[in-house]
Amino acid sequence: MPVILRSESNCQPPLPLERLRQSAEHLLRLCGHQHSELSLLIVADPAMREMNRHYRGKDKATNVLSFPMAEGRDIPNGTLLGDIVISADTAIREARELKIPVAKRLRWLLIHGLVHLLGYDHELSAAEARLMEAREMELQHHLTIIERKNTMIQLAINVDHVATLRQARGINEPDPILAAGICELAGASGIVVHLREDRRHIQDRDVRLLRETVKTKLNLEMGAAPEIIAIALSLKPDMVTLVPEKRQELTTEGGLNVCGQKKKLEEVIKEMRGAGIPVSLFIDPEPKQIKAAAAIGATFVEIHTGRYCDAIGETAQDAEFDLVAQAAELAYGQGLKVNAGHGLSYHNVSRVAALETIGELSIGHAIMARAIIVGLERAVREMLALVRGA
């Protein structure tokens, strides 16, 4: 095993260590050291401070330390390269300051530590610092390409509001089935519809037809009501997302209280699993809900981004974003597949989409609202052409 990873940190949420180990393996390969050995130790700030004091005479914690075993830059493949020690506390703090995911900061610290082990030292001279930085940038670039290939984020589109417009007139257009096809043609990775008990937008016929026509993935959003469960079990969508459903609400308001109804949800998950349908639980970004979701056997969680999207002012938005990012890390670390959605728009989506722990975003209202505006000019011109040409 070329990468030996050990963690002595109890930070919460836990760091995405498996991904860090994979990054280290990719990096060794990129450096032509796939048969070399690297030891990676994650510690807390007090231990880092002690090491920094002992080995470098600096009585403070630092982000990363490297202890090379080989000398120079001409190190053959198959060598014991040495140890990299990273402080989890400092990495988390720096990620918050830089407003980047912790995983990204950890990866940068890993690259920095590894380049030291490979004989580069920015402290020797300005020329050496430039050389080291160039090597770091090069590795960062290649690693990003490799990892992006494996973790390209997906976009699922919720077409409920096409049905909302149709139901406003009680006729048969616009048709969400047609809209779903267009979304797929445009590159959507999946179609989401919420079959509500009150059938205020999506109808049974819509779900039936979508089951037949969707070529990507049909995600049926639903409350855990017996009638809707029976429909899901008979139609077998590609996955279901369980949400709390209240009759009076305009849209899904909060996440599921998984902790408060573990037994009931566990039974629904079992039933769906029996029919080969993976289950996602729509939850607020709260650690206890994530742990409960993992404990009762959910395949996915969808992290509710509503509070982040609704937050007013940079400080409040940053705080809500941190909760989403931490929740996604925790869920990923628990082996759950992680989706996110609600309230995402053209203004606030980028930060969430940059989180590497999230596999898919579910977006509806913002896209349908924009479609009406950017498609309106063409709709008027086409009508005008008919009116004038009559």
Ligand code: PXP
């Ligand atoms: N995810 C879930 C679970 C939802 O209930 C909704 C709203 O229907 C969305 C995502 C999409 O939210 P929005 O329409 O605000 O993009």
